Amino acid sequence: xxxxxxxxxxxxxxPAGLLCIALGLFGRRPADLTMGVTALVELLLxxxxxxxxxxPVVGNEASGxxxxxxxxxxxxxxxxxxxxVWGLVDRTRWSTVVLGVANLAVAVMVYRMYQIWFVxxx
Amino acid sequence: MTTTTPSRSAGIGRVLIAVYGLLALAATxxxxxxxxxDYDEAPVAYALSALAxxxxxxxxxxxxxxxxxxxxxxxxxxxxxxxxxxxVGLLSIFDPVLxxxxxxxxxxxxxxxxxxxxxPVLGMLWLYRKRPREIPATPVAGTTAA
Numbered sequence: 357x358x359x360x361x362x363x364x365x366x367x368x369x370x371p372a373g374l375l376c377i378a379l380g381l382f383g384r385r386p387a388d389l390t391m392g393v394t395a396l397v398e399l400l401l402x403x404x405x406x407x408x409x410x411x412p413v414v415g416n417e418a419s420g421x422x423x424x425x426x427x428x429x430x431x432x433x434x435x436x437x438x439x440x441v442w443g444l445v446d447r448t449r450w451s452t453v454v455l456g457v458a459n460l461a462v463a464v465m466v467y468r469m470y471q472i473w474f475v476x477x478x
Numbered sequence: 479m480t481t482t483t484p485s486r487s488a489g490i491g492r493v494l495i496a497v498y499g500l501l502a503l504a505a506t507x508x509x510x511x512x513x514x515x516d517y518d519e520a521p522v523a524y525a526l527s528a529l530a531x532x533x534x535x536x537x538x539x540x541x542x543x544x545x546x547x548x549x550x551x552x553x554x555x556x557x558x559x560x561x562x563x564x565x566v567g568l569l570s571i572f573d574p575v576l577x578x579x580x581x582x583x584x585x586x587x588x589x590x591x592x593x594x595x596x597x598p599v600l601g602m603l604w605l606y607r608k609r610p611r612e613i614p615a616t617p618v619a620g621t622t623a624a
Contacts, residue, residue: 424511431507435500442496450492457493461500464591 357418357425357473358407362466365400369463372397376456386443386451394443394455397462398436404466405429408473420472428472432465483549483610486541491604495541498601501593502534505582526566527581533558534582537601552605560598563587567595 372393379390408429411417418425439458443451487495509527517524533555540552567586569576580589587594 421511421515423515427507427511431503434503438499439496446492448489448492450490453490453493454496457496457500461504465504 357404357411357416357469359470359474361400361404361407362470362473365397365404365466366463368393368400369397369459369466373456373459373463376459377453378456380449380452380454380456383449384452385447385449386455390452390455391440391443394436394440394459397459398433398440401429401433401436401462401466404469405433418473419475425469425472428465428469432462432469435462435465483544483546484608485544486549486552486604486608491541491608494597494600494604495538497593497597498534498538498541501582501590501597502531502538504590505531505534508582522576523581523584526562526583530559530562530582533562541601546610549605549608549610552601556598556601556605559594560602563594563598 375393376390384390408425412422435458439455442454485491505527509524509531512524512527537552537555537559540548540555563583563586566581566583570581570584582590582594586592
């Protein structure tokens with residue numbers, strides 16, 4: 357895990373989540389903007405996935421449980437695509453809110469992954 | 479007389495379902511990890527985590543699936559969750575020995591931003607609003623709908 361990349365993920369995912377929830381509550385259906393930011397959150401997760409797979413080889417190891425980290429990461433990677441598919445199938449404003457909830461959930465999980473990787477003394 | 483069960487997956491109920499799905503995913507992920515990693519450390523807490531995860535999955539399905547049976551399943555699972563979060567929440571505060579490890583319900587779901595405490599209440603309100611109603615087969619003159 358690379359620290360600045362992790363912060364970048366949070367800086368993208370939290371505003372993305374709030375934006376989607378706000379637009380959804382204002383009655384917007386899923387659109388390029390809301391789907392796009394969710395796709396961006398997913399893209400960053402995939403980058404982090406590659407980084408996390410490579411990092412231990414080059415000496416950047418998790419301070420906490422590797423297994424727990426990967427359970428979080430894989431669960432997080434699944435979430436945005438599910439929300440995007442939801443938004444494609446169900447063309448109502450509530451799908452925009454769902455996109456927002458998904459992005460915020462990813463943010464929480466990325467923060468937990470950050471704790472496991474950098475903070476935990478295990 | 480016939481009854482109808484309004485759809486539980488319309489409008490804001492979709493957000494409720496999505497959040498239930500997320501919690502089901504989160505609880506399943508964590509319980510898989512706990513059981514793989516150190517089951518012997520706290521078997522009661524970890525078995526309960528797994529049970530909670532299964533109940534969240536069933537509740538999510540029950541909210542989506544139409545019909546009276548699933549409506550009842552939704553009530554049972556959501557009530558079970560509320561009971562679980564209250565009982566385990568209290569126990570984890572007063573008897574930390576029994577619950578040395580975190581479960582989705584520990585300290586009223588603090589590890590999950592208290593979503594496990596709030597969600598069953600919202601779920602129950604939603605189910606109540608979407609309760610099956612009796613509708614007359616033919617409209618009867620002189621009566622008003624309740």
